[in-house]
Amino acid sequence: MEVEVKLRLPDSSAHQKVLSLLSPYHKKTHHQLNTFFDGASGELSSQRAVLRLRFYENLKGNTVINNSVSRVGEYKEESKIGNECVDDPRKLARSKEEENVKCMVCLKGKAVIVNGVSRVEEDEEELDSKIGYECVDDPRKLTEVEGSRVLKRAKEEFQVGEGGFIGLGGFRNERNVFEWNGVVLEVDETNYDFGTCYEIECESSEPEKVKEMIETLLKENGIDYSYSKVSKFATFRSGKLP
Numbered sequence: 176m177e178v179e180v181k182l183r184l185p186d187s188s189a190h191q192k193v194l195s196l197l198s199p200y201h202k203k204t205h206h207q208l209n210t211f212f213d214g215a216s217g218e219l220s221s222q223r224a225v226l227r228l229r230f231y232e233n234l235k236g237n238t239v240i241n242n243s244v245s246r247v248g249e250y251k252e253e254s255k256i257g258n259e260c261v262d263d264p265r266k267l268a269r270s271k272e273e274e275n276v277k278c279m280v281c282l283k284g285k286a287v288i289v290n291g292v293s294r295v296e297e298d299e300e301e302l303d304s305k306i307g308y309e310c311v312d313d314p315r316k317l318t319e320v321e322g323s324r325v326l327k328r329a330k331e332e333f334q335v336g337e338g339g340f341i342g343l344g345g346f347r348n349e350r351n352v353f354e355w356n357g358v359v360l361e362v363d364e365t366n367y368d369f370g371t372c373y374e375i376e377c378e379s380s381e382p383e384k385v386k387e388m389i390e391t392l393l394k395e396n397g398i399d400y401s402y403s404k405v406s407k408f409a410t411f412r413s414g415k416l417p
Contacts, residue, residue, distance in 0.1 A: 177297040177378060180386045181288065181403035182393070183417070184373035192398050193362055193375065200353040200360075206232040210311050210345035211408060215338025219329065224284035225408060226317070226329050226340065228307050231277040278307035280325050283408075291402030292382045300325050315339040346411055358385055365407055370416045374403060 184190050212226040213219045219226060280302040286295040302323060310316045317340040320326050329335065346367045353360045361376040379385040393400050405417050 177293075177295050178380065178382050179293045180291060180375075180377045180379060180382050180389060181293050182291055182375045182386070182389060182400045183403045184375065185399050185401070187364075187371070187373065189398050189400070190362070190364060190373040192396065193393075194351060196392070196396055196398075197351075197353045197355060197360065197362070200355040202352045202354050205348075205350040205352065207348040207350060208345065209348060209407075211343040211411075212314055212317060212340045213343055214333060214335040215341050216336055218333045218335050222284070222333060223286070224282065224329075224333060225343075226326075227281045227283060227408075228302070228311065229279045229281065230304065230307060231279075276304040278302045278304040280307070280323060282325050282329050286406050286409075288404060288406065291386055293403070293406065295406075298325050298328065302326075311342065314342045344411070346407070348407070356388060358388070360389070363407075365410075367411055367416075369414060372407070372410060372416060374407075375400070 208230040281299040284296045349364045351362045365372045
């Protein structure tokens with residue numbers, strides 16, 4: 176069970192204030208591409224679950240992903256991650272060093288967010304990035320991957336039928352990571368086709384204590400915020416900002 180504090184920031188101004196305030200504690204920045212999958216007959220979504228592949232910028236700092244994964248033909252924008260535009264999730268651009276990209280496959284289920292605290296069942300493992308790209312290009316290959324405990328579980332536990340998996344699309348996320356007062360804060364800028372959201376996340380076994388710490392920091396520095404009410408994936412699927 177993953178337990179996280181999730182606080183939403185209202186706009187880019189509040190987001191920049193938080194980044195500036197926490198800058199002495201900055202550790203790293205991740206450029207992420209999140210892509211999601213369901214069974215062809217809705218086998219996962221009907222049980223409040225979803226399968227995600229997440230790609231990271233490679234360890235040498237070279238960009239390998241040029242844009243978000245959008246609904247085909249709906250959106251086209253210059254990426255903050257790369258130099259080209261991509262309007263089809265099957266046309267992800269890769270560099271010659273794509274083997275250095277980190278790819279994680281994650282099965283998430285039964286997410287609940289109450290008063291800014293998220294609880295979700297999560298099972299995750301690393302996947303070869305080349306295989307990950309192939310599965311984005313052709314989601315049916317997810318059922319053919321050998322040696323992946325998570326993919327095997329997704330197929331068998333949710334009884335994915337002969338139709339296999341289908342791609343749902345996805346979004347980009349820039350995550351700045353800070354080590355502050357004994358906790359790890361993740362400050363996100365999430366870019367959807369329909370707008371941008373800003374959020375602070377912190378995984379903790381003591382969410383109420385950590386939430387109070389973060390709220391005190393924001394209040395003392397005059398930064399507006401609210402409790403997140405839905406997950407990033409739920410926002411993506413709704414097609415509108417919360």
